[in-house]
Amino acid sequence: MEGAKTKKESKVVVAVDESEESMFALSWCLSNLFSEDHIDSTLVLLYVKPQSPVHSSFDAAAYMFSSDVVATMEKYGSELVRSVMERAEAVYRNFDANIKVQRIVGRGEAKDVICNTVTKLKADILVMGSHGYGFFKRALLGSVSDYCAKNAKCPVVIVKHPAQN
Amino acid sequence: MEGAKTKKESKVVVAVDESEESMFALSWCLSNLFSEDHIDSTLVLLYVKPQSPVHSSFDAAAYMFSSDVVATMEKYGSELVRSVMERAEAVYRNFDANIKVQRIVGRGEAKDVICNTVTKLKADILVMGSHGYGFFKRALLGSVSDYCAKNAKCPVVIVKHPAQN
Incomplete structure (x- = not known):
């Protein structure tokens, strides 16, 4: 068993998305998981772009999109990434926390990308909101946070x- | 939004049960949530005794137990509480953490008791294992941790x- 306060370096992954909740989760994480004796910790901001519609699981049902639509959606996706990352960065700048920050943008099913990233990075903690990723998708597929x-x-x-409380 | 590192006092509830996992959760919590600048934090060890069989939700189905059986189960329950609390205390003594510790023994449906206790105490964080409370009950009723x-x-x-990883 590990002794108390021996672990000074840790890798904290925060799954961010366009929801207010994920920004609140990031803010909570900075308040509670980055204390003075964790200054060597790394904050990883992970955003998962949805799968490109032409490569989605609907392929088999022959959903086809014109290249214009795909390009527009790609552009929208890229803007969303930038917007979410900018908001996330504003949150942690607000904390004046002297920590290392890493940004990762994944693509695919959020739950799989999040779990795979955690494994790959050997993360110590994953922080995420309880909602996000859309009501209907959640109702159909179960919550991403439950899965993670x-x-x-x-x-x-x-x-x-x-x-929500 | 709260600034970083301003919150020095917090109340951390750890739901402990007879599982190894809950002891691991307690150990994780001591390593990660009680840093030097959180010395005024309180650790709340919460154990939930199952509902007494004579008062359980099976009442309506007229499950009856003789007073001997009830007395034996009550005794077993009390020993279990003592055993779990002793194990939990051994874990935090091992950490040499100079923190306030509060012990609470609840009774009833674990998920309800845990959520109600968190509300009542105005806890800042709840820590628990992902399993516990029995495979069959979990399969039937869903996991206590999901609910919480x-x-x-x-x-x-x-x-x-x-x-489990």
């Missing part, structure tokens, strides 16, 4: 927005 | 035993 809480290879912090 | 991650009025850390 069960499958990610590290402890998972599920943060709810206070408005 | 969704319903507890604070961020919830779900810790898996490394053997």
